[in-house]
Amino acid sequence: MSANIFRHEWRARQRSVIVWSLAVAAVIFIFLSFFSGFADQAGLINEMMARFPPEMRAAFGLNDMDLTTVLGYYSFVFLFVQLCLAIQAGNYGFGLVSIEESELTADFLLSKPVSRGQVLTSKLLAALTALVVTGLVLSVSSLVSISLFRNGRDYDAQTLLLLLLSTVIFQLFFLGVGLLVSLLVRRVRSVTPYSLGLGFGAYILIAFSGLFGDVKLELITPFKHLDAARIVHQGAFDTPLVLINVAVTVVCVAVSYWLYIRRDIPAVS
């Protein structure tokens, strides 16, 4: 790890971290401010939910949710936050080394006395720091919003902590997969289409999982691995699924190191 690359990467990502953090914090704050309204009309809401077609309930992850409890409602909001976090992490993953190549600064960096491994480690740690900062802002915003709007209702703080911790594991998946894909394709011209595709793709897999019948496609998506409604319901992670998630991330990052160290940096053409 090289401190100067880390610093450079962090600076380059600072603005993006601020924007994403504020966006996520705002989603939490605004949605939670409606909570007391929902909670007051508990019976009505749950009755209405029951009348939605099951496919639609599944699409919004509403099956296991009780919108009238603090964490039930929070887990509903959390799905949108997860989507944001997936796109943010995907952005960082896809762009981690590909931006240097598309903006042709890779020659500058890699002709310096640093190894490819050091470069990738520094970049990954800088991206991880960015994700953790976003996670911290999300946590603060969640705690503040809940305490402001919970309307005297109790919630299990430990489960909330579990949900907040899950964001780091969740984002690392998108960071790792994004990085690997960016090293497998010939050239990433623009990062956003890739990260939107990966983020929404993963979301759609769980949202419409019912439509695929018996094929357990949802097993490959982090939205399932770290399903907020389920975590709230059980008060715990689904260990095998979380292990699948972590394993995919680890494999992606390991293969990425292998590929990056052997990579031919494309010349200007």
Added chain:
Amino acid sequence: MSVIEVDRLTKYYGKSRGIVDVSFSEEEGEIFGFIGPNGAGKSTTIRLLLSLIHPSSGRARIFGKDVFAHGPEIRRDIGYLPSEVHYYEGMKVADLLKYSASFYDRDCTQRIRELSETMELEMNRRISDLSYGNKKKVGIVQGLLHSPKLLFLDEPTAGLDPLMQRRFFELIRRENARGVTVFFSSHILGEVQRLCNRVGIIREGSLVEVSDIRTLQQNNYKKVRVTADGLNAASFDLPGVTDVQTENGTVYFLFKGDINSVLQRMNGVRVADVTIEEPTLEEIFMHYYE
């Protein structure tokens, strides 16, 4: 001591050729010219030596160490000025140079100041606001600021105005006088001629000649022009004669070998005019490409 030793280095990009079986070496303190047209493999060779790309086969050593096994260590003492300069667009010149210096474990502040004064570089401008020539200056300062022992210059003068080119050449000569070894890639022969001790000529990925620049000019080829009645292209059908052309009764050709065999052909003929001169590097070069 050889600073660069390249042994049968080969690089294919998939099926397309980069370089094939390139071997040469460069001694400490030399300025080695590497000439060839675009696409001949000049940049490929440099990128291999910097381990930006990996070889299909062959080996290369710099400072006696394998470039692919000891890249980071070797690059401590290498300066690189790429043919196309691209830097982080949002950064200021001073910040970029500071970032560049941060990779080396020595204080480069003084050097940065000297170099940017020499090259008249404005430190407070954003990279994205710089013209191509100014970016090139950033490249020059960036490549030299850590006082490297070996310099790779890949078509360094493109985009520099003549005044800056001259200053740049002075700078390179000064560095060379301090013992810096220079690997100078270019397709502009005039500048190679001015600066280099030895040249390698690369053509379609293969090194066709490595030679002392003097030797190349003096001993290898003579440019002969003869005007005489009774002499035509066929008169000079000799071993060593190439590029024979006839224009208005004057025969032009390049000759390599014992000049007496050419003189013998002119013996007994009434010669109106004859010149025998050293060809310019450009003509030698064109000769390799025909």
